[in-house]
Amino acid sequence: MYTTDNSISLSRDLKREMKAFLPLxxxxxxxxxKLDMSPEEELDSKNFLRCHNYYSFSAFIKQVPDNLHKGKFQAAISLYEFNDWLSQFLFIFSGRLEQFIKSTFIESLCQQYNGKYQKGECYLDETIYENSELY
Incomplete structure (x- = not known):
């Protein structure tokens, strides 16, 4: 629960709005x-849910079209796995992008710097900053 100043306050759910816990x-x-699963899908779901949180996974179930009559669970798994792959890919990409930006910034800064410090120490020079607070 959030308070008016956007800080987090831990408290019980006195309204009992949470869904009841269900054993596996x-x-x-x-x-x-709910999904009209076959016995094979039931086994797959049991194995999947042993290692994955249902509350995180349930959002993907909601994305499966209602007019899909068979294979809804497998379709939700496919969406979940795609999301996982995309997250991993974007994490790798964003890490490389971050390194590129840092490298480009440092290269440019060191090329342009002509102050009293060595180029590798130019970040210590207060004059390269917009104001003393940023320094």
């Missing part, structure tokens, strides 16, 4: 009814 067996049964 009951969760598989609930999903089987």
């Amino acid at each position: 067996k009951d969760l598989v049964s609930y999903l089987s009814d």
Whole structure:
């Protein structure tokens, strides 16, 4: 729960709005009814949910079209795996992008710097900063 100053305040859910906890067996049964799963999909879901949080996964179930009659669970798994792959790819890409930006910035700064410090120490020179607070 958030307070008015955007800080986090930990407190109980006195309104009882949270969904009830379901043990794995009951969760598989609930999903089987909801998604009309085959026995193979039930086994797959049991194995999947042993290692993955249902609350995180449930958002992907909601993205599966209602008019898909069979394979809804597998379609949700595919969406989940694509999201996981995309997150990993973007993390790698953003890390490389960050390194490129830092390298370009440092290269430019050192080429342009002609102050009293060595080029590798130019960040210590207060005159390269916009104001003393940034320094």
